[in-house]
Amino acid sequence: MPPKRKAAPSAAKGEAKAGRTSRMSTPGAATPRSLDDTGDDAEDEPVVGDEELQRELDKNIDIFSVDKYKKKHTVREPLPHIFGNNDYSYLDLKKDHQNRPLWIDPQKGRIILESFNPLAEQAQDFLVTIAEPLSRPTFMHEYALTTHSLYAAVSVGLSPSDIISTLDRFLKTPLPEEIRNFITNCTQSYGKVKLVLKNTKYFVESPDPDVLQLLLKDPIIGPLRVQHGDQELTTEAAPKLGALVIPGTGAAKGVTQTSEQQLGDHGEAPKEKDVFATLNEDDDDEQDVTHAFEIADKDVETVQKQCLLLNYPVLEEYDFRRDEVNANLEIDLRPGTQIRPYQEKSLSKMFGNGRAKSGLIVLPCGAGKTLVGITAACTIKKGVIVLCTSSMSVVQWRLEFLKWSNINPEDIVAFTSDNKGSMFTGSTGIVVTTYSMLTQAGQRSYDADKMMKFLTNREWGLMLLDEVHVVPANIFRRVTSSIKSHSKLGLTATLLREDDKISDLNFLIGPKLFEANWMELSKQGHIARVQCAEVWCPMPTEFYDEYLKAPARKKQLLYIMNPRKFQACQYLINYHEARGDKIIVFADNVYALKKYAFKLGRAFIYGGTPQAERLKVLDNFQKNPELNTLFLSKIGDTSLDLPEATCLIQISSHYGSRRQEAQRLGRILRAKRRNDEGFNAFFYSLVSKDTQEVYFSSKRQAFLVDQGYAFKVITQLANMENTPDLAFSTPAERRELLQTVLVDNETAEDDEIDDDLFHKGKKGKKKGTRRTAGTLGELSGGQDMAYIERNKKVNQALKKGKGKQESHSFFKKIGRENARRAAQ
DNA sequence: GGATGAGAAA
């Protein structure tokens, strides 16, 4: 099981429970027994005072949490000292529980899915809609029911009764009452109120007039209503779904979708119908009329804020098919374009009720986020504004639009600092620009100013927000308040930040509409399969001595410049080049990056590399069979459109950033060779043993482990000692390296040799490359390496190991295992 | 007029 993450709701708990919660994530411990096998002798008294105090605390911390609905239960199981607070034996098992895939923790709202259950797939579809995936390793997936997740479920049109009945059908135990209450209460208030932009006017809309009356009584919202005669509310028939077809789907081609489930006969197994079928039905028969009142543009944010305070979050929807004010855009997907099932799924959530809902879609890089955005644009067919993080991706987006759709090239313009004059000539079109272009506060050039006026003075059908996770919330506020758009779609690969600003996105853009499971996509062959490994490099004693007495700044430099790490890097490059892989090496530290690249005679790109140079190197990396290894600084994390690579080596990284790790892994997911039989991409993290790096590394991996990736620990690279021409193999060389590192860092390192270095790196690669395939013959694949399979717990154990002794014995054990394996 | 670099901001 994965490590606990810091953001877990249980973090709010008091001391009293801290000791026990650690067992929480072990599903086995929560196994309820059948009724009849428990003795009723030991009536353990529940810890009442404790729990009441806790409840009081929780109420103050978070009025909306599952704990609010917690009930006391008589504990029947006589082993509370083992199960602690996680004793669920009071939950009766249903007779046919084997056929049902879900367990639930009534107190925390955690749901455990048995991913090997025949119904797991359907259950997963459902869970992704109503709950937040926490961790999805191979056999057990853990989800959490939260207010946000239920909010999202409601926003795609599920009703509370759907959620409750479906959940109940999948559960091995009856649905606990507190969970039922939690769901009912959340869903009652959430999703009742919608913000709709109709003919350029904003309306607050709800099927329930009482809710609107309640809002109008609010001292802040009330006066903001735009009066039309005496009537307080306007009423009209609710829209029917009709035949909205998302382009690129099976339906669009006239093919009937195979929606029949191959359900087999699992006795009383729940016959679950498609969640989205349910959703569409609802719109047809239940909500016959809607009521609305109008508010002015400028008050939208105030009203949204106030509604949120009243616990009626406002969902944004765009009824684009009935918008006759904004000109239609001539755009369609190119014939023959077929979007993938998961892309279709995410879009069907966005357009679930025939309108465009605002929200976030989370897909790993390489899984076709761009195409999702483009398809959304082709569905809405109105003016689109696309926001990216860099001007490189602006160009990229425009090209993708031209590639996938039949948009007239004159109707799609880029707005960046190089190109701020031109605009589409028709009545509508697509603008691709950057966040900074829109939020630039300082003085602007004349053209940019003119363009901004144009952008802010018109209405847009869709705002596409790329890489939504990198942009802080206050920038969003500025963007969304200056650009009037009917709907917003945020795209991202990782909804992760080390700070907690990510939750703001839920209300600034919308709920999370869809999140893909990386492992699943990779099993289906949409993204590459990846072997992840952490390579432990010991620190030579000279380096370690220096490390111990160095200040933090220098420590970092020392463990990055660890010569053993350098050798490991060299070894891996040799090995993978011989296999024909394209390798990217990441180093955050520019000094180290240059040193490594120079010493190994390979090309590198960092922030200071001029644009033309970058393109040239990237182009060579892609096409030139002589250039197979590329060194990148942080620049490679975001703002570079990397050609596909199949192997990735990380020699230094930014502290414990899970996002960076995920993003970097994403760089090798689009490898085309993934369809080859048994093909793997490789991801290595080089870590200097006994340094802070070990700790950071374990933190960084958390996200990937939750996505189901297994990290292997390599303590010894096979046959490395016998590899010829390793750098720094003599003590003298190592001492010299140490000296250089120390000296270079004392003086503010100045690099006039910079450009020189770079060119040498490029030219020098021919003589630098040394194929060592012969000595590596016995290594036919990643699995055969001298890997010791360990999961992250090892790292954690190491991190927790208080003294040197512990870690030493630990290493000895590894060493023994290593030897034993080698002997076999 | 188009590259290129410096300097600012966030």
Next chain:
DNA sequence: ACGGGTTCTCATCC
């Protein structure tokens, strides 16, 4: 807190 990387603009050069 810092270094890394953006972006924008303006000034300079050929």
